[in-house]
Amino acid sequence: MAVMDFLAAYDAIAEDDVPQRVALLREAMATGRADLFAELRAHRPVFGTPVGVFVTRHPDVLEVLSAPGTFTVGVFGPVLEDVLGAPFILARDGAGVHWRERGYGQLMLAAEDAPRVRELTARIADAVLDEVTAGGADTFDLVQDYARVAAARVAAAYLGFAGIDEETLHSCTRRMQWAFAVNPGRDPEVHAAGVAAGRELHDHVAELIARRRTEDPVDSPDDVLGRMLRTRLPDEYGFDDERVNANLVGYLAGYQQNATQCTATALKELTVRPDVLADAERAAGAGDPARFDAYVWEALRFHPFVPVTPRLCVRDHVLAAGTPRQTVIPAKSVVLACFASAMFDEEVVDAPAEFRPGRPPAHNLVLGYGAHDCVGRYAARVIVPELVRRVLLRPGVRPPPGGERALDYAGTPFPQHYRVRSGRTAVPTT
Numbered sequence: 001m002a003v004m005d006f007l008a009a010y011d012a013i014a015e016d017d018v019p020q021r022v023a024l025l026r027e028a029m030a031t032g033r034a035d036l037f038a039e040l041r042a043h044r045p046v047f048g049t050p051v052g053v054f055v056t057r058h059p060d061v062l063e064v065l066s067a068p069g070t071f072t073v074g075v076f077g078p079v080l081e082d083v084l085g086a087p088f089i090l091a092r093d094g095a096g097v098h099w100r101e102r103g104y105g106q107l108m109l110a111a112e113d114a115p116r117v118r119e120l121t122a123r124i125a126d127a128v129l130d131e132v133t134a135g136g137a138d139t140f141d142l143v144q145d146y147a148r149v150a151a152a153r154v155a156a157a158y159l160g161f162a163g164i165d166e167e168t169l170h171s172c173t174r175r176m177q178w179a180f181a182v183n184p185g186r187d188p189e190v191h192a193a194g195v196a197a198g199r200e201l202h203d204h205v206a207e208l209i210a211r212r213r214t215e216d217p218v219d220s221p222d223d224v225l226g227r228m229l230r231t232r233l234p235d236e237y238g239f240d241d242e243r244v245n246a247n248l249v250g251y252l253a254g255y256q257q258n259a260t261q262c263t264a265t266a267l268k269e270l271t272v273r274p275d276v277l278a279d280a281e282r283a284a285g286a287g288d289p290a291r292f293d294a295y296v297w298e299a300l301r302f303h304p305f306v307p308v309t310p311r312l313c314v315r316d317h318v319l320a321a322g323t324p325r326q327t328v329i330p331a332k333s334v335v336l337a338c339f340a341s342a343m344f345d346e347e348v349v350d351a352p353a354e355f356r357p358g359r360p361p362a363h364n365l366v367l368g369y370g371a372h373d374c375v376g377r378y379a380a381r382v383i384v385p386e387l388v389r390r391v392l393l394r395p396g397v398r399p400p401p402g403g404e405r406a407l408d409y410a411g412t413p414f415p416q417h418y419r420v421r422s423g424r425t426a427v428p429t430t
């Protein structure tokens with residue numbers, strides 16, 4: 001759908017023909033999201049629809065996500081708690097669970113871990129790439145054979161899921177994420193599958209915790225779970241092993257699918273731009289991760305894992321007050337904060353269509369923003385770039401010419417397959 005087509009087509013549908021308006025909207029989101037957002041930013045930056053109010057300009061997205069007392073996670077929070085079977089920070093706002101356990105999460109997912117998590121990721125990624133390329137096949141599936149496995153092994157080693165197999169970690173989080181993040185119609189089967197997956201992971205982790213409690217701490221692996229088990233909070237917080245369980249499973253739910261998909265979509269965004277790819281390959285080999293990482297985060301600006309996050313407006317709010325787009329958002333509205341649009345807001349981001357590594361951090365919302373921004377960001381910031389870098393260090397491992405965009409969603413909300421050549425030689429590097 002070309003720019004300027006959408007609103008004319010939408011307005012031509014009778015206002016009470018909600019199914020048709022929603023169908024058009026869904027089609028535009030699925031097939032021409034960037035064009036849709038460009039048109040909305042220019043002509044209807046705060047766009048009320050039957051599925052929610054699209055907020056598309058950068059300052060307005062920030063305004064929504066900075067006011068958790070007004071714009072709550074109530075749209076998906078209850079579903080996430082069904083799936084986890086327990087309260088969790090991403091399901092709550094304000095005092096209590098969110099305030100307290102957000103602080104706890106920052107301690108457990110310590111920023112200081114980043115250098116060793118990068119090394120761990122590099123080692124695991126290389127081992128998985130060696131395994132998949134040793135088989136002799138000309139191509140492999142970057143999502144299923146590499147990113148999924150490497151991400152799960154990093155989770156096992158860093159977060160502490162050792163002993164739970166990779167397939168369980170991946171498939172459970174996939175069903176959980178599908179149920180709480182991308183099931184707006186509350187399809188009961190999707191919901192039930194997410195709840196069952198959450199229960200399955202909970203039970204595995206309960207066994208794991210019971211086992212770890214009996215181990216001598218000296219023999220215990222130095223991972224996030226170990227840190228959680230060594231941490232004693234005041235009794236009045238009621239933070240028992242069930243809370244440890246819910247937080248650890250919640251961290252995995254926030255990480256596993258994201259890391260897997262980001263690896264594939266970042267590689268896609270780099271390989272569709274041959275000049276950028278060549279620069280990124282040079283940066284990958286230069287041994288300066290900070291320079292390289294900027295390519296990956298810029299790539300993800302073009303294809304973020306979370307393009308839109310919903311919030312529930314719980315009291316009337318004047319959005320963008322004092323600007324020409326000032327709009328009253330009535331209480332009980334679902335508000336869709338469109339990260340993918342905000343990162344292309346031409347009034348804030350210089351030449352947004354250009355690929356420019358090293359843009360100001362505030363222009364990159366890939367890890368969220370505000371009260372619920374990614375509490376795993378220090379780990380995410382090294383894991384995702386390193387998973388991509390290990391691929392770029394193998395010049396033969398690339399999508400075949402013409403296949404750079406060929407992400408296959410296999411009927412799911414997330415890319416499931418991405419075929420790449422298996423070129424054999426690794427470039428010796430650090």
Ligand code: HEM
Binds near residue numbers: 102105109258365376
């Ligand atoms: C791998 C790439 C990752 C991406 C792209 C990513 C992205 C995001 C985004 C966009 C949000 C905000 C959601 C919202 O506002 O609705 C978020 C929140 C969160 N992320 Fe991540 N994340 C990643 C890795 C991780 C990791 C490694 C962990 C933990 C180990 C984690 C745990 C969380 C948690 C618990 C929240 C909720 C924070 C809160 O509610 O206060 N994420 N993440």
